[in-house]
Amino acid sequence: MTALLAARGLRLAFGGVKAADGVDLDVRAGEHLAIIGPNGAGKTTFINMVTGYLKPQAGEIAFEGRPILGLSPRRIVRLGIARSFQLPQLFTEHTVLQNAALAVASRGTFWSAIRPLLDGAHVAEASELLGRFGLSDLAGRRADALNEGARKLADIAMALALKPRLLLMDEPTSGVAASEKMAIVETLVRVLREAGVTAVFVEHDMDVVARFADRVAVWNQGRISALGPPATILEDPAVQRDVIGIRVREGADAAA
Amino acid sequence: MSRRALLELVAALAAAAIVLLVAALVPWLRFVLTIAIAKGIAVLGILLLLRAGQVSFGHALYVALAAYAAAFAAPRMPEALLLLPLGALVSGAVGLVVGLFVVRYREIFFGMLNLALSMVFYSVLEKFYALTHGTDGIRLPAIRYVGTALGPEEAGWATLAVAILLALGFGAFVRVYLLSPMGEALSAMKTRETRLEFMGIPARRVLLAAYVLSAVMAGCGGVIIAMTTRHVTPALAYWTASGELVFIAILGGAGSVFGPFLGAFGYELTRTYAAALVADAWQMILGIVLLGVILFAPGGLWGMGRSALRRRPAGEGAA
Numbered sequence: 001m002t003a004l005l006a007a008r009g010l011r012l013a014f015g016g017v018k019a020a021d022g023v024d025l026d027v028r029a030g031e032h033l034a035i036i037g038p039n040g041a042g043k044t045t046f047i048n049m050v051t052g053y054l055k056p057q058a059g060e061i062a063f064e065g066r067p068i069l070g071l072s073p074r075r076i077v078r079l080g081i082a083r084s085f086q087l088p089q090l091f092t093e094h095t096v097l098q099n100a101a102l103a104v105a106s107r108g109t110f111w112s113a114i115r116p117l118l119d120g121a122h123v124a125e126a127s128e129l130l131g132r133f134g135l136s137d138l139a140g141r142r143a144d145a146l147n148e149g150a151r152k153l154a155d156i157a158m159a160l161a162l163k164p165r166l167l168l169m170d171e172p173t174s175g176v177a178a179s180e181k182m183a184i185v186e187t188l189v190r191v192l193r194e195a196g197v198t199a200v201f202v203e204h205d206m207d208v209v210a211r212f213a214d215r216v217a218v219w220n221q222g223r224i225s226a227l228g229p230p231a232t233i234l235e236d237p238a239v240q241r242d243v244i245g246i247r248v249r250e251g252a253d254a255a256a
Numbered sequence: 257m258s259r260r261a262l263l264e265l266v267a268a269l270a271a272a273a274i275v276l277l278v279a280a281l282v283p284w285l286r287f288v289l290t291i292a293i294a295k296g297i298a299v300l301g302i303l304l305l306l307r308a309g310q311v312s313f314g315h316a317l318y319v320a321l322a323a324y325a326a327a328f329a330a331p332r333m334p335e336a337l338l339l340l341p342l343g344a345l346v347s348g349a350v351g352l353v354v355g356l357f358v359v360r361y362r363e364i365f366f367g368m369l370n371l372a373l374s375m376v377f378y379s380v381l382e383k384f385y386a387l388t389h390g391t392d393g394i395r396l397p398a399i400r401y402v403g404t405a406l407g408p409e410e411a412g413w414a415t416l417a418v419a420i421l422l423a424l425g426f427g428a429f430v431r432v433y434l435l436s437p438m439g440e441a442l443s444a445m446k447t448r449e450t451r452l453e454f455m456g457i458p459a460r461r462v463l464l465a466a467y468v469l470s471a472v473m474a475g476c477g478g479v480i481i482a483m484t485t486r487h488v489t490p491a492l493a494y495w496t497a498s499g500e501l502v503f504i505a506i507l508g509g510a511g512s513v514f515g516p517f518l519g520a521f522g523y524e525l526t527r528t529y530a531a532a533l534v535a536d537a538w539q540m541i542l543g544i545v546l547l548g549v550i551l552f553a554p555g556g557l558w559g560m561g562r563s564a565l566r567r568r569p570a571g572e573g574a575a
Contacts, residue, residue: 051454077456089451091444102444105437106455116435162455 004029004166004198005050005081010059012045013222019045020056021222027166032192032199034209034230036239037219043202044086046219047168051083052076063166082164086171086202088155092144096135096154099143100126103161126161132191133157149180153187160195167192169201173208185211206234261431267514268427272420279416285528286412290484292517292524293419295504298477299516300430301470302505307434308463309446310362313498314370315474317354317377318347320493322475323482324381327394336401336418336483343479344472351471352464359463374493381490393489396482412484419480426473427513433469434513442466474501503542507549509556518557 003026010023019042027033035043048054050061052073061069068076091099101122130139133153138146146154152172159167172188173181185208192199203209209216209230216233218226226239233239275293279286298319305312322343329342358369381388388394398405401414433439441462444452452459482488491497500523508519526545530538553560 073453074456074458077454083454085451089448089454091451092447094440094444094447098440102437102440103455106441106452106457116432117437117440118435122437158451158455 002029003027004064005200006060006062007046007050008060008062010046010049010056010061012042012049012054012056018042018222020049020059023059023219023222023224025217025224025227027198027200028215029165030196030198031214032189032201032212034213034216035200035202035219036204036206036209036216041219042222043219044170047083047170047200047202050076050168051081077162077164080163080165081168082159082162082166083168084152084156084159084170084172086174088148088151090143090146090151090154090158092142094143095140096130096143096146096150097123097126097139099154100130100139100157100161103158104129107162129157129161130154132194134187149176149184152176153184156188160191160197165198167197167199169199171202171204173203173205181205181208182211188212210234264431264514265428268424271514271517272424275420276416279413286416287484288524288528289521290412290416290419291481292520293416293423294477294480294484295501295524296477296508296517296520297419297423297426297480298474299501299504299508299520300426300513301473302501303510303513303516304430304433304442304466304470305463306505306510307439307443307446308466310463311367311502312370312470313367313495313502314372314374315470315501316493316495316497317370317374318351318471318474319478319481319497319501320374320377320381320488320490321350322347322478323488323492324388324394325475326479326482327396327488330396330399330482334397334399335403336399336414339399339483340418340422340476340479343475343482345475347475347478348468348472351468351475355464355467355471359460359467371495371498374498375495378490378493378495381493388490391490393487396486396488399483399486415480415483422476422480423517426476427517431513438462438465503546507546507556509553509558509560511555511562512558515556515558518561522557 005027007023007025010020012020017040023046035046037043045054049056052068052071052075055070059069060067063079063081066079068079091102094102098117101117104122104125105117127136127139130136133156135150135153135157138150143151143154152175156169156172173184176184189212201212203212213230215228216230217224218233218239226233226236275289279289298315302312302315325343325346326339329339333339354373358366361369382390399411400406401411406414434442441452441457441459445459445462449459452462478492481492504519504523505516506519507522508515508517523542526542527538530541534541549556555562
């Protein structure tokens with residue numbers, strides 16, 4: 001199977017902290033790849049490097065065989081890589097529908113479009129998209145009036161509106177109430193399978209990973225320490241030690 | 257056309273008719289109204305920038321640039337319909353060059369850079385006496401309209417008519433622009449500029465387009481002012497003139513294209529009457545009015561009017 005995205009020898013250090021220390025990672029077309037690992041290991045840094053927000057000190061990244069290192073975030077989006085954010089980046093003074101419609105409009109004949117943003121075509125596509133995410137009832141609400149779960153979904157919907165071939169999601173369920181979490185995951189799995197989009201997601205919740213991922217990469221101290229199907233990786237004693245370590249630390253943070 | 261757009265069109269035409277009527281009934285107000293509309297057109301540009309959360313404290317630069325361009329060209333080319341595009345072109349071209357630089361900055365830096373550049377231009381106008389006649393300024397000859405020489409009375413009416421047509425045209429354009437993806441991206445910049453980049457939208461170019469448009473509109477306002485007063489001085493570029501435009505924008509409200517014109521009429525009429533009634537204290541009256549607007553009606557005069565309409569019982573033709 002050919003790699004949609006191929007990263008080779010990525011290195012990036014912030015002072016003494018090695019976020020990436022010689023990372024090789026292939027993302028296969030059509031798969032859902034989870035990246036897990038302790039906080040501060042460099043998982044988000046990987047997304048930032050792929051989307052052009054951060055430039056690695058060494059290494060190469062190729063998307064569909066084409067080198068993308070050094071391109072601006074804008075160019076990379078145009079090539080077909082979209083991202084969502086750990087903290088949803090919505091236009092808070094606009095409605096959910098306007099947010100989605102602007103994302104739809106940004107894809108196409110944006111500069112020539114002097115017709116209203118909220119005209120038939122943009123609205124139809126944006127409404128249909130929000131419907132797939134179960135957000136139809138909230139379409140008329142201002143984006144800053146949503147709960148965290150809906151904001152997360154709207155954020156991902158905006159990324160998906162760009163019709164990417166690769167979608168990078170930074171902790172799609174963090175900050176969401178535990179009771180809502182699995183419902184959001186079910187929505188995401190369904191929508192992304194329907195769209196047939198390749199997805200990479202950073203995640204801390206192993207239940208989400210088990211439900212969502214085709215493959216799991218363990219990012220530890222700037223390296224990929226394990227890579228494979230979830231059944232194998234999540235049972236791996238070394239991984240369990242890392243993963244359990246996260247859980248204990250997060251629990252301790254919450255208690256503190 | 258939506259019902260709301262139709263309603264706004266009718267309101268705009270009615271407002272234009274009222275302006276003409278007032279100018280006919282109170283002849284000495286015609287001058288004040290023309291200046292108010294010219295400033296309203298310039299403030300439309302300020303409104304575009306406000307949508308992106310940016311305030312320029314230097315847009316008098318573009319008013320003055322176009323006014324001086326008109327003053328220099330008028331002796332050889334005393335035709336209103338040529339001076340207006342010339343002023344718009346000069347201001348737009350300088351706006352493009354300056355814009356490429358200032359759109360890299362945000363908020364206070366954006367505002368102050370604009371202020372600094374406008375004050376540089378003010379100094380140039382003041383010091384290069386041989387060319388600009390310094391603070392004495394330059395007088396414009398009588399202007400022709402479509403090749404016709406008019407008496408002072410007719411010329412006044414003609415300038416007012418041109419101003420009203422431009423205001424209607426630019427008002428309609430800005431209204432369409434703000435509802436287009438370009439305009440929505442402009443207001444999206446205010447809340448999440450980085451997201452725009454991750455959507456493939458070049459935020460700086462969105463702001464640059466708005467900046468150039470704002471310079472063009474300020475330029476048209478400047479030419480109308482030059483044709484109305486027939487005398488341009490460096491005071492047009494002074495920082496208080498830039499502040500005046502921001503003042504009018506806030507007074508009128510940034511929520512609608514009607515705001516800048518409501519603000520401009522409010523400002524010019526308050527100034528005229530306050531100056532006549534309490535000659536030494538008119539700035540104080542304006543200050544109190546602005547304070548009141550900021551504290552009690554952040555949506556400006558437009559916002560006040562709209563909420564008054566909305567408070568009426570439903571079904572009574574609320575907009």
